[in-house]
Amino acid sequence: MAELMEKLRSRASASRAQVEELRMQIAALQERLAEEEDRLSRWAVAEEALNELLAEDEAPGSVDVTPTAPSGQASVAAAVVERVVVSAPVTRADGKVLGEANEDVVLALASAGRPLRAKPICEAVGWDLDHRRVERMRVKLKRLVKQGWLIEGEVGLFAIAPGVGDPPDVGGRVNGTAVADA
Template sequence: MVSLPEELQAREAAARQRVEELQAEAAELAVRLERAREDLSRLEITRETVAQVLADLSAAGAAPDGPAHDVPDSEGTSAPHGIGVMAVPPWREGLVAQVLPDVYRDIVEIVADAPGPLPAKQIVPRIGLEATTAKIEGPRGKLKRLVERGWLDEDAPGRFTLARHGPDAGRVNSR
């Protein structure tokens, strides 16, 4: 049989060990918290800097006498300086689906090959995703963007077809 003082010493040792383990965890969490705060601070500064640069560019673009922010393009001519890239350009005569990023091009080709309007839930499996609600929302946004930029039409809510343009309305624009 164990004596009461020995039992108390054993429990005290176990409690001391648990306190030390928790202190070590707290120290690790403090380090992780500090890293997360540094990341947050850098992101806030970056966002503020980008907002300021965009505001400056916008103000310079609005001022007719302001200095031009031009950079040479690959052919040596001047092109306006902009922030970001438009992944889905607006459709215009002569533009083909090959100019679109892969997933957008796949969507346009799927819709072009369809016999009629397609809902997003029928397009999603054809681009390699599960037809679950969570997986449908991203492609639905891409479909809406393609509609906004003139590549697709949304004849009925949520049903997408290839956009009809001018006399060649029935021709697939991915060729």
């Protein structure tokens, strides 16, 4: 009987050692995953910044070519579309003007009249709904929150920040206070 008990304890000890080894491997993998997710986030921000620079270089009325689906599956909406924007720039009460590359996001939120998540905003501005595009939109939305154009009430739920769309008072004054040029 003592021999059986010794075998049981020996196997339990080996199992505990294996569990500890697996936990250490999981911790190492979680650390590597966090590092890689951070790297991926930086690449997404860099790509978004590059897209903004490219969008700013486009002249008004230029042709926007949207990527189409593989061979013969292209929809009419994915075809080449002439873009003509007929709207005033989006401003805040402090006089700052939102860059053209981000106007479509704020206008989509204004049209919805309620907070939205990244995927419906992608749909509203005509982006593909694949995971990569939705994540790029989420990065863009988070940046607009930091800049004061949007707010994120609930995690992942974005709305227009108070004061966005409010023009400054005549003479560059808001509520009687002079507004510095942006």
